[in-house]
Amino acid sequence: MSSTTRIRELAVVILILVISVIVYIGKIQGWNNGLMFSPAVSLTVVIVIFLLLLYILLRTLQGHLIGRRTVFLFVGLAVVLPFFMTLTLKFRVSPEVQQLYDALSELQPGSKVLVSFDYDPPSAPELQPMAVAFLRYCLSHDLKVIIIGLWPQGPQQANLALEDALKSKEVAAKKPEYGVDYVNLGFQVGNEFVIQRMGTDFKSMFPKDYSGTVYDDLPLVRNVKNFSNIDYSFNLSAGYPGTQEWVQVAVDRYGLKMGAGNTAVQAPMMYTYLNAGQLVGLLGGMNGAAEFELVTNEIGKGTKFMLSQSFAHMIVIAFIIIGNVAYFKSGRKKKL
Amino acid sequence: MEHVAVWIAAFLTLGIISFLYKDNPWYKLSEAIFVGISAGYWFVVLFWDNIYGKFWVGVFPPDVVDEAGNFVSHGVPDYALIVGAVLGVLMLARLLPGVGWISRWPLAFIVGCTSGLYLMNYFSSNIMRQVQGTIIPLFGIGYGASVYEIIGNIVIVGGTFAGLVYFFFSKEHRGAFGATAKVGIWVIMITFGASFGYTVMSRMSLLIGRIDFLFGDWLGLIK
Amino acid sequence: MRLLIHTTLFLSVFIFIGSSRIFSVEPSPQVQADTLVNTADTVGVSVAPVTSLLVDDYKYDNGEQLNLSWVPSIDDQLIDGKVSVYRVYRITNDSTRELIAELPPGSNSFTDKNLNRHDTYRYIVAAVSASDDEVLSTTTEPVQPQREWINFRRGYLFLLALIIGGAVIYYIQSARRGKKLFVRKIAGLEAVDEAIGRATEMGRPILYIPGILDMDDVQTLAAITILGRVAHQIADYDTKIRMPVSRSLVMTAARETIKTAYQTAGRPDQYSDDMVSYVTDEQFGYVAAVDGIMVREKPATVFLLGAFFAESLILAETGNSIGAIQIAGTARPAQLPFFIAACDFTLIGEELFAASAYLSGEPKALGSLKGQDVGKAIAMIVILVGVIAVTIGNAWDVKFMNDVKDMLTTIFSTQ
Structure with a gap:
């Protein structure tokens, strides 16, 4: 160099x-x-990017290939610029999100909801918006929330999500109380063996909560012995252990009613469980989070991020087209 | 302190993103810090949760006290944990030449337990429930399905069946069987396409999360 | 070794039994309450009490639940019903009665959960009128919930596991006795010869990546088995192989395999330990090193077989950019799309294991492959028969078809 x-x-x-x-x-x-662009500026930016892509396509047709850094630049712009745009995106709620919401909304006030936080900060952009929206819904609808984590950093993510959820007006109006309305039982090692043991006895796996309070001193869980006392459960999962293990042990063996929020990478694998009725609903990736926010009428980060997400997807589609044009024009071995 | 934390986070994020330009010392530094911290973090978590939290506290439990801190009773030690601890120590025999074979005993225990448990779980959730879930009326209950639902049902049943045929190794892919296998591999490829799309979405989300941090939490440019 | 296998097998069976609770049941007591109305409790009658209150042990649990059933009050009518709610009371041992549930009119059963099998329980169900007048049923006889050791509801699960497990053992034994087991041709495998031939012609090395997991992962084992065959051909053609690995145990195993192949080919002097080198356990450190090797040495053929994670695309893309023929294979569904997009041939999921069984001819591998085929055949037949039965049964209400469907649903239900 x-x-x-x-x-x-x-x-x-x-x-x-x-x-x-x-x-x-x-x-x-x-x-x-x-910083905020006016609608006119936003529209101009979109048109300029579109024209640039068109130019790249034409150049490709003429046989000029672009470098990978150009692709990175475009994806970067597609992600960054929408944050400053005043465009609104319309999307609809997919059936799996609707089913999850329906099952949740049928619960009587006072029902106990188990939320398992099985992810860590690297997956937070996708799962944290779901966690916040879900907790916000539960706490503002008098559902009692019991939080656990099979990933060591899960309960910390839960606390961050709780902090955000408690800021919401509807939740604040209910004045939820720790130990009575919600509780964070913390992390436990043992992966699916923890779920297995919870099937017979919660307390043996979580003798103390996140901050060290003894299980029996927490009014919310004092009478919770095993899954039969749980009315609904929600699993936020980024891998192993996650939704698959919960379905295999808690759902299929103990008949727990369960919905799941997954990172987009593993969401396709979970559709088989949704189809067979082992999951009541599924939120897949940031898209799932945004749809859940839409169905619960709360605008959160999921919705906010969707514009960037959609722009990025359009750019990716554009480059798939450009890449294929390049592929067919210049034979097998030349690459972008 | 908050300022320092947010600057460190931003510095490391930019360091990792700089790899898109090319491999460079800033990236290497950020990566090394990440690898080191995660290894250390896992060590600490596993020590405090497993060795201390489960084993030590289990075998030497603290006394039970009431809310005022008065002694109520002695904790009940769980001596069964010692068996597990001994098996755990035997795993370390791998490091010693000559007695390395001893480490196979705890391995046999782990393999035995997990295969017993997994066999049950996978068999019931991933085979039986899935077969049961695939037995659906093609035209809906009492002929009640719409055209879209009928097509959907046919895709589910046909796709599952053809996929199974593709992964059936005891028969040559010829004739009708071969044709079904072809359909199977098409279905599998379409699934991979969907999965690829989801992966793109996932990776974009991660990037969006970082951009939100850089322009929002760090620079305060996002309203 | 044999003892080890037996211990493992024994433990598996033990856990299997334990986790599914398959054996032994004690007969559960069924206690019928005296159906006569306890007149002392029915002062100010406004509705008739419930009758025939029964307590029944909940089947196949850990002794924690009891089922209650009763005939609703005759005043509980759909139209003009006088019952507003049913209250279920429980008396634990000899304590006072406590309210445990309020149920809407029309209810005739309840499951009481979280009981202790060492305690005895009695129950009373009260019909409550709109003016909140309670009319109690008689108290049931004391009952203890029973614990069952075996869950007979899962009998079919056990049976099916037995059939498929039996098939695996049968085929392993057949293979051991020397019976030739047929395994169909696998497309990616046929490309192996061609790929090695190409490298030989071009005078460039072959790069073999066995994934990033250790020898305890079955995918790595499959990769090493396939390496055996590849190495044999490489030794025959006198082509160069380069194999950077990320686990020390994999390094030892790979060296052993390649060395044996060279010895069998009659060229032990051509073998060198440098063919296989350990890089690092760290995922992306390993990837960076392999990418470097690819770019510098420009291998003609790249094998990516084993367990891959986020590095799959990075490796496959680099291999593609240097114009190598790439043969990939993994059982990790999330990584397969990347391999399919960037490689010339891909062994999809189980094909990797099938390829390794086919190449090694090892009875255990072949036997389990064939045994699993039995399972797949059962699934295919059940799906086909079940879908036909449920479709016809639903459309034309054919009783026989409905029966078939019900039978299959019962067998394959796991609850």
Whole structure:
């Protein structure tokens, strides 16, 4: 690598840092109150990106191939720009989300809902919006929430989600009380063996809650012995152990009624359980979170992120088309 | 302190994203920090939850006290945990030349237990319930299905059947059997397409999450 | 070793039995309450009491539940019903009665959960009028919930597991006795020869990646078995192989396999330990190293067989960009789309194990493959028969078809 390139790269890094520092100071001082494009600007941006893609397609047809960094740049723009746009996106609620909501809305006030947080921060962008929306619905509809985690960081994610949910007006009006209306029993090692034991005895797996209070001192769970005392359960899952293990043990063996929220990567695998009636409903990825927010009439991060998500998908589709054009034009071995 | 935390997070996020440009020292540093921290984190979690939380507290339980902190009774130790601990220690025999074979005993225990449990779980959830779930009336209950539902039902039943035929290894793929297997591989490929789409969505979500952090939590540009 | 297998088998069976609670049942007591109305409790009668109150042990549980059933009050009518609610009371041992449930009119049963099998319970069901006048039924005789050791509802599950497990053992034994078991041709496998031939012609090495899991993963085992065959041909053609691995045990096993192949081919002197090298256990560190090897050495053929995670696309894409013929195979469904998109041949899911069984001819591998085929055949037949039965039964209400459908649903229900 030549030293001029290195100097140029370093200059770019320093430039980015300087701009960041200025913007950050602006945030602290209060003269940066966020950025928002007007509808006209938003529309112009969309049209410019579309024209650029069209140009790339034409160039590809002429046999000029683009580099992978161009693809990254476009995907980056498609994700970043919508955050500042004043466009609203219309989408509809899919049947699996509706089913999950229907089963939840049929519950009587005071019903006990078990929520298992089986994910960690890397999957939070997808699952956290679901967690917040679900907890918000439960706490504002007098459903009692029992939280556990089969992943060590799950209960921490739960606390973050609770914090967000408690900020909502409807929830705050109900003044939910820890130990009475909701409880976080924490993490337990043992994967599906934990679920198995919970089938006979919750207390043996969670003798104390997240903050060390003894199980029997928590009014909400004092009389909860096993799954037969749970009216509904919701599993937020990013892998193993997750929805598959819950279905195999808790649903099929102990007859627990269960809905699931999954990362998009594993959602397709869960449709088999949905079809066979082992799950009452399914939220798949950020899309699922947004639809759940729509059906519960609460705008949250899922909805907010959907514009970026849709833009990014359009860019990906555009590049799949461009890539295929390149493939058929230039034979097997030349690549983007 | 909050400022420092958000800057560290932003620094590391940008470091990882910089890989898109090319491999560089900033990326390597961020990756090394991530790998080191996650390994350390897991060690701590497993130590406190398994060795201390389960074994030590189980065998040497603290006394039971009432709310005022007065002594009520001695905790009941669970000596069965010692068996597990001994098996666990035997696993370490792998490290010693000559007695490495001993580590096979705890392995046999683990393999035996998990295969017993998994056999049941997979058999009932992934085979029996799925077969039961596939037995559906093609035209709906009492002929009540719409055209879309009928097509959906045919796809579910036909797809499952053809997929099973593809993975049936005891018969050559010829004639009608071969044709069904072909349908099966098409169904599998379409599934992979859907799965690929979902994966793209998932990865985009992760990127969106980070962008939200960078432009929102860090720079405060997002309203 | 044999002892080890037996222990494992024994434990499996033990856990299997334990987890499904298959054996032994004690007869459950069925206690009928005196149906005469206890007149002392029915002062100010406004509705008739419930009758025939029965307590019944809940079948196949850990002794925690009791079933209650009764005939509703004759005043509980659909139109102009006088009963507003039923209240269920429980008397534990000899304590006072406690209200445990309120049920809507029309109810005639209730399951009481969370009981203790060492305690005795008595029940009273009260019919309550709109003016909140309670009329009690008689108190049932004391009952203890019973624990059953075996869940007979899962008998069919046991039977099917027995059939498929039996088939696996039968085929393993047949293979051991030397019977030739047929396994169909696998497309990806036929490409192996061609791919090795190509590398030989081009004078470039073959890169073999056995996934990133250890020897305890069955996919890695399959990859090493297939390596045996590949190495044999490589030794024959005198082609170069390069195999970076991420686990030390895999390194040892791979070296052993390749060495044996060279010895069988009569060229032990051509073998060198450098063919297989350990890189690192760390996922992306390993990927970076393999990518480096691909770009520098430009292998003509790349094998990606075993357990792969997020690195699947990175590896397959790099391999594709250098123009190598790529043969991939994994049983991880989430990674298969990437392999299919970026590789020339892909062994999908079970094909990887089938390929390894086919190549090794190992009785255990072949036997389990054939045994599983029996399971698949059963599933195919049941789906076909079941769908025909339920479709015809539903459309034309044919009794025989409905019976067939009910039978299949019962057998395959796991609750």
